[in-house]
Amino acid sequence: MCLAIPAMVKSVDGLSAEVEFGEVSRRISIWLTPDVKPGDYVLLHTGYAINVIDEAEAIKTLSLLEEAADGLDSWNG
């Protein structure tokens, strides 16, 4: 029930936004993330964006995953 999926913000209109995930677009509330802009990704849960996805961190995590899989020692750098 705490499922949230990444969705991309297409346009913003006050506290509501049009987002896209997969092939689906949907109007959602950005009451909880009022500062999002088109192009941002949010975590979408029951019609609300509950947080903004940090793209830089996402990329960093992926390279850490690669390094860790190669046997390097730490997740912190």
Add this chain to the structure above:
Amino acid sequence: MRFVDEYRNSELGKRLVDRIHRRSKKPIRLMEFCGGHTVTIFKHGIRQLLPSTIEMLSGPGCPVCVTANADLDRAIALARFPDVVVATFGDMLKVPGSYSSLQEVRAEGGDVRIVYSALDALDMARRNPDKSVVMLGIGFETTAPTIAASVLEASREDVSNYYVLSMHKLCPPVIKALLDSGEVRLDGLVCPGHVSAVIGSRPYDFLARDYGIACVVSGFEPLDVLQCIDMLVAQIEAGKPSVEIAYRRGVRPEGNVRALETMGMVFENCEANWRGIGVVPESGMRLREEYRRFDAESVFEVEVSLPREPEGCICGDILRGVKTPLDCKLFRRVCNPENPVGPCMVSSEGSCSAYYLYGEGLAD
């Protein structure tokens, strides 16, 4: 899908599993709190991939499962009121209460409608001014801010026929209650990702500090969970339990401040009754005085009989982590997703459903 597919790379996953095998020396016990993690772990066979040193337990992180029958019975009773529409997330529909379920009441003519969002329920209230629309507030800190936002919106627009029956629950207090009961011993906790997207990682600090439990906040893709387990193993092997975030793309230490403020504006903490666990202080949320007019519990006088549990169902013990579905005599033989006896089989995130769908116990 971006931010999903990258974290499902099975070749990378295999190498992470090797790494965990290399690093894990002492026998440890980890709990995944969240039902969403239970599903990832079962669906991808992660338990079987892990070294024998790591034992995984499933926790009570399924909001549908932990809703006590006493609370569910009230929701069911409300659906029998004339001119009341009960709006609910789909998962709740089939959950058997003490004497009936929302689905049964609907079949008998009660107005129960499935919504995807509290926004839909609020819309329903706007469009049906002659009805009272009651949104069932089921969920943890992930969902509570969304329901809170719907109440603020209703208040701003003066929608006078929208109500919330708040059965929301908070995660950190129940983790504490489980540990204080002394029934389960844990070395590490896979902390819930989307609860933490809202509350951040700091509310787990007491677990590392006072209970010596390693805590890592995890995302929901298989690589996320493997990364989390590897980080937990590293902390435990080093003898330095702390709180870390593996799911950094979605979770910051301070959480989502705006969501926390929204939740705090509408709700205040209160005790809550958890299935199998009982009443836990400060683990629930009720509407604040200023928003009482939206509080279904204050507005409607609901009377229910004493609650009872389905006979033979051990959901309560499973939710406390002291038994598994395989210990239940009804599992598979009598109880299955088509004909669920208890909530842990109804909810797609319940342990019994995960065991049923993804194989463990198939030979049974």
